[in-house]
Amino acid sequence: IDSQAQSDLFKKADLLFSQKNYNDAIKIYTQLLSNSPSVNPKIYLKLSAAYESKGDIPECLYYLNLYYLKQPSEAVFTKMASLAEQN
Numbered sequence: 001i002d003s004q005a006q007s008d009l010f011k012k013a014d015l016l017f018s019q020k021n022y023n024d025a026i027k028i029y030t031q032l033l034s035n036s037p038s039v040n041p042k043i044y045l046k047l048s049a050a051y052e053s054k055g056d057i058p059e060c061l062y063y064l065n066l067y068y069l070k071q072p073s074e075a076v077f078t079k080m081a082s083l084a085e086q087n
Helices: 003-018 022-035 041-054 057-070 074-086
Strands: none
Touching: 003 022, 003 041, 022 041, 041 057, 057 074
16 A cells, blocks of 8 residues: 555544544554554554453553554553553
């Protein structure tokens, strides 16, 4: 997929995410991950939030961890620890 198509897909996924249509947003975000060697770390964050909203904490933590590996921060680590402790 060329960069313009990826950008359009990312915008579509973000729109679906903002409309709380998490299942369709997840499909597009995962499609973007499978088609791109260089991933925008925000996709991991969006996937994490979508799975958290659906109550799928293991998947949420998986994507949050992938985000943390690309963009380490105390806030993300604290969020992961809190989710893991609660669940």
